[in-house]
Amino acid sequence: MPPPTPRPTVLRSLKRTVGVLATAALLVLLAPAAHASARPPLADGFGLTQVASTAGSAPANTDTNFVITVKSAEVQGEQNIRIILPDDYAANPGKRYPVLYFLHGSPDDPSNAFYGNEALTGAAGMITVVPDGGNRGWYANWLNQHTAAGAQNWENFHIKQVIPFIDASLRTIATKQARAIAGISMGGFGAFHYAQLHPDLFSQVGSLSGDLELGANQMALRLATVASLTNASGALCASTSGTVACDGNAYAPGVDSDALFGTPYPVFNADWRWNQADPVANAAKLGGMGIHIYVGNGDGGKYDVREWWLESASVHMKAKLDALGIPVHYENYGNGASWGQYCKGGGHEAGCWYQDLLDLVPRLRSALSPAA
Incomplete structure (x- = not known):
């Protein structure tokens, strides 16, 4: 006797069940294989609260090179932090690593792909952290906290x-001997500024085309800094990092020229706070640190006048360190002709x-305490 023919409603139910099972099986087959993530859980704390962001969820993020976004009462808005882990971080759960804090230029952001470049990710022996510094934050606590820019x-x-x-x-080695700080342009100032203010935290400091002189002897760089504060329309690119296009809104809202360190004008010593923050004036505080300075000259200013100004600041810093008997690794590559295939014109630019990083990173990796 032939089996009874199922009723239409039963057939539809069976088809749905088979369809659901088939879809589930297909999803299992297509799902990526489970793997141990190298990205550790990062708990909020120390005044930082993590928030969802475009940069934090970008497809370019990987387990070992990713961006998180945080909020802090210390600075207005949301801030990105790039974290680059050594390739063996997940595979060696008992291992600890030195840390390089790498500070970006102005205007720029850690989510810029430049800060995830191979020269930094190749530093397998250390963790690299690129924290946000704002488009014109200048790595300082501003004198005036009540401008349109907020905290x-x-x-x-x-x-x-x-x-x-x-x-x-x-899993850091949380000691001075295992911590370095370096930066580009505005970040070069920030690296030396922090190293001079907090010598107990860093054993190595580096500047790549850094604003290393803000004293009255270097008014071009001081006024470029002021231009970023006031959003001066004619000078928006005067202190850019070169890794991003110049943006007319990069330094908005404009604030008073006194907002950062008080008046910048050298009249009756009114600019004393600028002089106090000048890295050249504080060169003696770098004694005992490993110091690394890289700069070009923009082909004597013909290719890039910004780098020509910065060369002057770096020359003055080296001269002050030499006079103090403090060793420094100094690379002045002029027009860049002998500095490798990526450096064109010795300019203020990413190439x-x-x-610079191809030379600096191995030096830092060698100087910092080995992983525990």
Whole structure:
């Protein structure tokens, strides 16, 4: 006797069940294989609260090179932090690593692909952290916290929040001997400024085309800094990092020229706070550190006048260090002709900084305490 013919409603139910099972099986087959993520859990703390962001969820993020976004009462708005882990981070759960804090230029952002370049990711022996410094934060606690730019306590953000957050979240060697700081342009100023203010935190410091002189002897760089504060329309690119296009809104809203360090004008010593923050004036505070300075001259200013100004600042810093008997690794590659294939014209641009990093990163990796 033939089996009974199922009723239409039963057939539809069976088809749905088979369809659901088939879809589930297909999803299982297509799902990526489970793997141990190298990205560690990062708990909020030290005044930092993580928030969802486009940069934080970008497809370019990987387990070992990713961006998180945080909010802090110390600085207005949301701030990106790029974290680059050594390739063997997940495979060696008992291993600890030195840390390089790498500070970006102005205007720029850690989510820029440049800060995930191979010269930094190749530093397998250390963790690299690129924290946000704002388009014109200048790695300082501003004198005036009540401008249209809102809270601007960048030193507090980096020193009191980001560094302890990283040490608590990642397997760092949390000592001066295992911590370096370096930066580009505005970030070069920031690296030397922080190293001079907090010599107990860093054993190595580096500048790539850094604004290393803000004293009255270097008014071109001081006025370029002022231009970023006031959003001066004719000078928006005067201190850019070169890794991003110049944007007419990069330094908006404009604030008073006194907002950062008080009046910048050298009349009756009214600019004393600028002189106090000048890295050249504080060169003696770098004694005992490993110091690395890289700069070009923009082909004597014909290719890039910005780098020509910065060369002057770097020359003055080296002369001061030499006079103090403090060793420094100094690379002045002029027009860039002998500094590798990526550095064109010795300008204030990413190709030259990539070459700088190819030289700097192995030096830092060798100088910092080995992984525990």
